[in-house]
Amino acid sequence: MSTQPAPGRGRTGDLPHFREVPENHIGRALDHASLVFHETYDDELRRRHRRALLRCDRLGAYEEDRLVGLLAAHRLQLSVPGGQLPCAGLTFISVAPTHRRRGVLSGLLEELWRHCATTGRPLAALWASEAAIYGRYGFGAATSLCTVEIDSRRPLGLRVTPDPGPLRLVDPAGAPALLGPLHEAARARRAGWPARDRHWWREQVLPEEDEDDDELGPPRVVVLGHGTPTGYAVYRTRDGDDDGTPGLVQVDELEAGTAQAAAALWSYLASIDLTGRVRAWGRPADDPLLLMAADRDQVRVTGQFPALWLRLVDVRAALTARSWAAPADVVLDVRDTRIAANHGRFRLVAAPGGGTYEATSAPADLSLDVCDLAACYLGGTSPSHLVRAGLATEHTAGAAAALDAALRTEYLPFAGDEF
Numbered sequence: 001m002s003t004q005p006a007p008g009r010g011r012t013g014d015l016p017h018f019r020e021v022p023e024n025h026i027g028r029a030l031d032h033a034s035l036v037f038h039e040t041y042d043d044e045l046r047r048r049h050r051r052a053l054l055r056c057d058r059l060g061a062y063e064e065d066r067l068v069g070l071l072a073a074h075r076l077q078l079s080v081p082g083g084q085l086p087c088a089g090l091t092f093i094s095v096a097p098t099h100r101r102r103g104v105l106s107g108l109l110e111e112l113w114r115h116c117a118t119t120g121r122p123l124a125a126l127w128a129s130e131a132a133i134y135g136r137y138g139f140g141a142a143t144s145l146c147t148v149e150i151d152s153r154r155p156l157g158l159r160v161t162p163d164p165g166p167l168r169l170v171d172p173a174g175a176p177a178l179l180g181p182l183h184e185a186a187r188a189r190r191a192g193w194p195a196r197d198r199h200w201w202r203e204q205v206l207p208e209e210d211e212d213d214d215e216l217g218p219p220r221v222v223v224l225g226h227g228t229p230t231g232y233a234v235y236r237t238r239d240g241d242d243d244g245t246p247g248l249v250q251v252d253e254l255e256a257g258t259a260q261a262a263a264a265l266w267s268y269l270a271s272i273d274l275t276g277r278v279r280a281w282g283r284p285a286d287d288p289l290l291l292m293a294a295d296r297d298q299v300r301v302t303g304q305f306p307a308l309w310l311r312l313v314d315v316r317a318a319l320t321a322r323s324w325a326a327p328a329d330v331v332l333d334v335r336d337t338r339i340a341a342n343h344g345r346f347r348l349v350a351a352p353g354g355g356t357y358e359a360t361s362a363p364a365d366l367s368l369d370v371c372d373l374a375a376c377y378l379g380g381t382s383p384s385h386l387v388r389a390g391l392a393t394e395h396t397a398g399a400a401a402a403l404d405a406a407l408r409t410e411y412l413p414f415a416g417d418e419f
């Protein structure tokens with residue numbers, strides 16, 4: 001990332017200056033992150049974070065030679081309806097406790113927008129530690145995930161007959177080659193997923209240790225079918241407690257080409273000996289499991305949370321790159337207080353074969369904030385819903401409904417990869 005002087009602001013005078021964090025500063029970047037996130041990195045986790053940072057674009061806020069703010073960006077290809085787009089996958093966003101609320105994060109993001117423009121990334125995305133932070137910067141919650149729990153102290157009741165094909169456990173090291181095609185197919189169905197290379201599979205999907213729960217065992221990969229799998233699950237287990245709390249199966253990922261294959265995998269996970277609970281922490285709200293469960297007291301949604309926060313850094317590039325489910329011709333009045341090129345009135349002509357988006361002086365049919373447009377972009381939120389919530393204003397009757405139909409996707413967007 002390039003060096004940019006920042007405008008002066010703040011309690012004690014000028015902002016720090018922003019520049020790329022060179023490779024030989026990664027050690028101090030990790031010290032900074034561990035301070036800010038109140039975490040102690042053991043040697044293995046430190047090595048893993050180091051490998052991740054090496055592959056990211058890294059931007060630092062420096063006061064003289066001291067690092068006081070950090071932002072890193074994975075170079076992602078994010079699936080969007082009908083294709084994929086380059087996306088800055090933000091991580092390690094952190095400002096030193098001594099430098100909070102002085103505009104450091106705002107300065108880092110200003111720099112990031114410039115970096116996205118020069119590197120051709122129309123999207124930026126992140127998983128937020130606190131939901132209140134990012135709306136002001138134009139990020140909208142574009143995917144919503146559920147935590148699903150199965151009481152597996154009794155056999156799982158399903159209304160679908162499980163695929164009787166063989167199940168086998170495979171070495172996680174061989175998983176990327178074996179599972180890659182199934183994952184790619186799933187990614188084409190559901191917008192919001194980053195493409196994965198071997199590194200991403202190993203570090204983000206199949207790390208040896210679960211970062212949030214060191215009592216969970218290593219990742220296990222089970223696949224269904226002879227030869228080319230028709231489905232797979234990645235899971236970890238934890239032993240029960242002496243007080244009678246049953247052992248746990250934590251499902252990190254489950255993808256299946258058919259309902260019967262999904263039924264076979266869920267049945268397997270719910271029947272592992274010495275466990276009595278299955279917890280799938282990040283499932284899409286339209287997971288077929290919720291319909292195929294014979295007893296919804298046995299399969300319960302225990303939580304729902306915004307997952308991927310999306311920023312349309314270049315609204316025009318983003319809207320003209322996605323596919324559309326139905327034609328629409330609407331003038332949008334978009335409010336973007338951070339990126340001037342996105343702000344104003346634009347005519348969107350959407351058609352199943354593609355769309356155009358050009359500045360116009362015509363009156364607006366629908367007004368909305370750029371963060372709410374981002375929430376709609378992958379198909380997870382509808383403009384009509386925004387109008388009902390008082391977050392968008394419809395000036396022409398039917399405009400929101402036309403946009404709903406155009407934005408609609410067959411599957412809800414989904415991204416289980418937390419970064």
Ligand SMILES: CC(C)(COP(=O)(O)OP(=O)(O)OC[C@H]1O[C@@H](n2cnc3c(N)ncnc32)[C@H](O)[C@@H]1OP(=O)(O)O)[C@@H](O)C(=O)NCCC(=O)NCCS
Nearest residue numbers: 093094095100101102103104105106127128129130132133
């Ligand atoms: C969150 C964090 C990066 C913000 O950095 P910062 O330099 O203090 O932010 P800024 O001074 O640029 O503040 C920008 C705006 O966001 C607001 N804001 C910052 N942190 C916020 C929070 N946790 N909740 C709500 N609003 C917040 C500020 O009030 C300010 O609002 P304004 O522009 O309307 O005045 C910093 O507090 C931090 O490192 N926190 C701990 C780590 C963390 O939570 N990182 C985010 C991981 S996704």
